[in-house]
Amino acid sequence: MSGTSAPPGVIWLGTNTCDGNIISTLNTYEPSLQKLVQDFDIYYAAFIMAAEGEKATEAWRLPQVQRGDFILVVEGSVPTAYQGKTAIVGQVQGQKVTALELVQELGALARWVVAAGACASFGGPYSAHPNPTGGKAVSKVLDRPVINVPGCPVNPRWILETLYYLKEKGTPDLDPLGRPRFLFRDTVHSRCQYLPLFEAGVFVRELGQQGCTYLLGCKGPSTRADCPVRFWNDEKSAWNVSVNSICIGCTSPEFPDQVAPFFKHETDLYIKPRRINLDTLALGTALFTLAGIGAHLTGKLLTGRIKPNVKALGKGAKTLLPTLKKKLR
Ligand code: SF4
Ligand code: F3S
Numbered sequence: 001m002s003g004t005s006a007p008p009g010v011i012w013l014g015t016n017t018c019d020g021n022i023i024s025t026l027n028t029y030e031p032s033l034q035k036l037v038q039d040f041d042i043y044y045a046a047f048i049m050a051a052e053g054e055k056a057t058e059a060w061r062l063p064q065v066q067r068g069d070f071i072l073v074v075e076g077s078v079p080t081a082y083q084g085k086t087a088i089v090g091q092v093q094g095q096k097v098t099a100l101e102l103v104q105e106l107g108a109l110a111r112w113v114v115a116a117g118a119c120a121s122f123g124g125p126y127s128a129h130p131n132p133t134g135g136k137a138v139s140k141v142l143d144r145p146v147i148n149v150p151g152c153p154v155n156p157r158w159i160l161e162t163l164y165y166l167k168e169k170g171t172p173d174l175d176p177l178g179r180p181r182f183l184f185r186d187t188v189h190s191r192c193q194y195l196p197l198f199e200a201g202v203f204v205r206e207l208g209q210q211g212c213t214y215l216l217g218c219k220g221p222s223t224r225a226d227c228p229v230r231f232w233n234d235e236k237s238a239w240n241v242s243v244n245s246i247c248i249g250c251t252s253p254e255f256p257d258q259v260a261p262f263f264k265h266e267t268d269l270y271i272k273p274r275r276i277n278l279d280t281l282a283l284g285t286a287l288f289t290l291a292g293i294g295a296h297l298t299g300k301l302l303t304g305r306i307k308p309n310v311k312a313l314g315k316g317a318k319t320l321l322p323t324l325k326k327k328l329r
Helices: 020-026 033-039 053-061 099-109 118-122 156-168 195-199 278-302 310-328
Strands: 009-014 041-045 070-075 088-092 095-098 112-116 147-149 268-271 274-277
Touching (some): 020 112, 053 099, 070 099, 070 118, 070 156, 095 099, 112 118, 112 156
Parallel strands (some): 009 041, 009 070, 070 112, 112 147
Antiparallel strands (some): 088 095
8 A cells, every 4th residue: 555646545443432523533633634535545443434324334345444454543442342232333234233343354365454542542531440241452353453542642743643654654663552652752741841840859749739739639640642832722821731730641541540639649559450459459568578577586585595675675666666656647
């Protein structure tokens, strides 16, 4: 497809999704929507096609599609429980087709498969705990590489720059999570306008205040995306932190289960399926160490290897206890 003058074909398929990614993409301002539909041959995209029902799903069987001459864009996670029957995406010759069947069928044919948004890329909100539909990321139901363009929703320019890159240059360099490096190389934090405040240890304490929101739960330090320089909605400065909120880590595979609660400075350790609070862990470790010291001491006393010096012990306990209490508070 690369290097040809014919516009590449695109099938945009929504699975278990809120459709936020196509809505976001249709809000594109650069390129315009008009340019987008001129530069790509959109075979199927429920939000912008005129056809309905089986007239629309005929696009899945086009000869170009059978030849693999198209880019498959999937938004949403793919339900795998109940044989995938919690997401019927259409009907062909009277037969209902599940998202799982269609993603696997078209995914095996397509020149490239692109996951648009958090759910398709890593599972996202539609695979969040308790995940009754057994939703999975697209890469987990296909036996081939998938280009992940996460975000909740995806920034229109992330997904469109990826599509234009495929059209003009071919496969971009991907990071180990399958994300194009040219979009997701740096952390949000490293390009944030409040980085100098972070480094100076100056933080805002309440939402609505302007400044570094690290203590309010900002996940910018562990999230890779170019939001501080990319912006949203044709605004030259609008992104989560610049409008006095936080980064909730929507482009990372940990989103949302492992970054929630969003508006909380997290000290928790997430070891699937449990979250362990580090303060509790520290208390547990301290108690365990104390119990160890106690057992060791008792053993020595019982075996007569040390003689009890009650006076010294009492003095030691008097100094140690207030310090311990303070630390464990
Ligand atoms: Fe980093 Fe967030 Fe603070 Fe910006 S607001 S410097 S991204 S912690
Ligand atoms: Fe998402 Fe954080 Fe950007 S929440 S949109 S990666 S600032």
